[in-house]
Amino acid sequence: MRVQRFFMALTAALIALLTLAACSPAPPKEAASISGVITTVTPGYGTLGSILVEGPAGSTSAYDKASVSITASTTLLRKTTDGYEGTSFADLDVGMSVDVWFTGPVAESYPVQATASALVVTK
Numbered sequence: 001m002r003v004q005r006f007f008m009a010l011t012a013a014l015i016a017l018l019t020l021a022a023c024s025p026a027p028p029k030e031a032a033s034i035s036g037v038i039t040t041v042t043p044g045y046g047t048l049g050s051i052l053v054e055g056p057a058g059s060t061s062a063y064d065k066a067s068v069s070i071t072a073s074t075t076l077l078r079k080t081t082d083g084y085e086g087t088s089f090a091d092l093d094v095g096m097s098v099d100v101w102f103t104g105p106v107a108e109s110y111p112v113q114a115t116a117s118a119l120v121v122t123k
Contacts, residue, residue, distance in 0.1 A: 025077050025084045027120045032099035033106075034061045034068075035122075041092050047071045048089040052111065053100055065111035068100055068119075075118040087121060097123035 036055035043049045048070045055064045070076070070089050078087040092098075103117035 025075065025086055027075075027077060027084065027099065027118050028101050030101070032061065032120075033102040033114065034063045034066045035059065035099045036061070036065075036097070038092060038094055038096045038098055041094060043089075044069070048074070051092060051098075053098060063112050066100070066102075067111050067113045068102075069113075069115045070119065071115060074116045077118070078121040084120065092119075092121070096121050 034053050034055055036053045036059070038051050039054050040052035041049065042051070050067055050069050053066050053068055055061045057064075070092075076087045076089065076092075077084040078091070099120045099122055100116050101118040102114040104115050107113035
């Protein structure tokens, strides 16, 4: 009976650990659509808001500048020494370094206009 309880408790602990590991936030595996610095933050009316991201000269990103809409569906993360943690649109500020992944169509204007599927604050 004691052995059975032990294994039940061990199984429950392993399931809880695996569930937490599977739910930990992480950015997409593919390369970011743009990496750069936030130069403008604008609160929105149909979205959470938008940001203007400018990449460094000579960047390997697909775009050097982008106007990015942030919606309730956008995954917002902050890189930490232990991995990633959630953040909010209100925490975004001019001067922050970010990686952004686009979703849906990209308006090929200059700067490009897109909606973010994920954003990671790197600094």
